[in-house]
C-alpha cells in the first residue's frame with residue numbers, strides 16, 4: 390500500500406517536469422486526476438506549523454505577512470529506521486539537502502526567482518521531497534494563506550488572486566482538503582471552512598484541523614467542535630497544539646513539541662477522552678491512510694487516463710515525423726531531403742504519375758476555348774467596324790501601302806476582349822497548382838512544413 394503513495398509521488402514529479410500543473414497545460418493533464426491533500430486556511434491560522442509538525446522538522450520560511458507565495462508540493466517518503474534524513478527539490482535534481490535551514494532558504498529563493506522580490510504570488514508549484522524515518526508517506530500541498538486585505542506592495546487584486554489559486558486546487562474532485570482553523574477565533578469566521586464548504590458542500594473530502602487550542606480563552610474549550618457536535622464534518626475534527634511563537638524563538642525542537650502536544654491532550658481533563666485521535670502524529674497517520682484508500686479507489690481511472698494519454702501522444706509523435714537532427718549538417722541534410730521528396734511528389738502530380746495534372750490540361754483544352762467561343766467576335770470584326778477603325782486610325786493621311794495603324798488598333802481591341810477568359814484560365818491553373826502543392830506536402834512523409842495558406 391505504501392508504494393501506492395510513492396507511485397503517485399513519481400507521477401506528480403513527472404507531471405511537473407513536463408509542465409503539467411493541471412488546467413491550462415498544453416498537454417492532456419494527468420495532474421488533475423491525481424489525488425492530493427491541499428492545506429488551506431487564513432493567514433497565521435497555523436498552516437505552516439501543522440505542516441512542520443507532520444514532518445517533524447523546521448523547514449518552512451517564516452516571517453510576517455504573506456510568506457507562502459507559491460504552492461509547495463511536499464512529498465514525504467518514509468525511510469527505514471536509522472537512515473539519514475534529507476530533502477530534495479525537483480528543480481535541483483542532484484542536490485541533497487541535509488540541513489533544513491538551507492531547505493527553508495531554497496524555498497524562499499525559488500519563490501523569489503519566479504515572482505521577483507515582490508509580494509506577488511505564482512501558481513507554479515515548488516516540489517520538495519523529504520526522505521526521513523520520522524515521516525509517513527504523504528503528499529501535501531501548502532497554499533498561500535487566504536487574506537482579506539492587500540498589504541503595502543501588493544496589488545488590490547491579491548485577495549482575489551489568492552482565493553482563486555486556492556480554489557483552483559481545492560475545487561478539483563480529487564483534492565482532499567485539510568482546512569486549518571484557529572481555535573481562538575470563532576469558527577463561523579474561518580476562511581478555511583467557508584471556502585471548503587463552497588467547493589465541497591457535503592464535506593466528503595474535507596478534514597477539519599483546529600490549531601491553537603492552547604490559546605483559547607480561559608473557561609472555554611473546543612470539546613463540542615472536536616466531538617463533532619458543533620460544525621459537523623463527515624470526518625472527525627482533529628485538534629493540534631503547535632509551537633507558539635515564543636517556542637519558535639527559543640528553538641524548541643519539533644520532537645519535543647510533539648511530546649508536549651501528546652502530554653497536553655492526555656493531561657487536559659477536557660480532552661483526555663479524545664487524546665487518542667488528537668495531535669499532529671495522529672493527523673499524519675490518518676491522512677496517509679486516507680490518501681492510500683483514495684489512491685486505491687482511483688487507480689483504474691488513473692491507469693486508463695495514462696494509457697489514453699500515451700496513445701494520444703504517440704499519435705501526435707508519429708504525425709510529427711522523425712526526430713530532427715541537432716547538428717547543423719544533419720539539419721541541412723534533413724531539409725534537403727524533405728525538399729527532394731516534396732519536389733518529386735509535386736512533379737509526379739504534374740506529370741500524371743499521381744492525380745491532378747490532368748485538370749490543368751482540361752483548363753486549356755476545354756475551359757479557355759469554350760470561353761473564347763462565347764465572345765462576340767462577329768460584331769468586333771464586322772466589315773463596318775473594320776472600315777471605321779482603319780479610317781479613324783490614319784486621320785487625314787491617305788494610307789500608301791497597307792493601313793498598318795488600323796490593323797494594330799483592330800488587333801489591340803480584339804485582344805482586350807479575350808483578356809477576361811485568359812485571366813480566368815490563369816487563375817484556374819494557379820488554384821490547381823496550389824492544390825497540388827498542398828497534396829504534395831501532405832504526401833511527403835516528414836511533415837515539418839510550415840502551414841501553407
Ligand SMILES: Nc1nc2c(ncn2[C@@H]2O[C@H](COP(=O)(O)OP(=O)(O)OP(=O)(O)O)[C@@H](O)[C@H]2O)c(=O)[nH]1
Nearest residue numbers: 432433434435436437438534601630631632633634
Ligand atoms: N500557541 C500556539 N501557537 C500557534 C499554534 N499554531 C500556530 N501558532 C503560532 O501562530 C503563528 C502563525 O502560525 P503559522 O504556522 O506561521 O501560520 P500560517 O497559517 O502558516 O501563516 P501564514 O504563512 O502567514 O499564512 C506562529 O507564531 C505560530 O507559532 C498553536 O497551536 N499554539
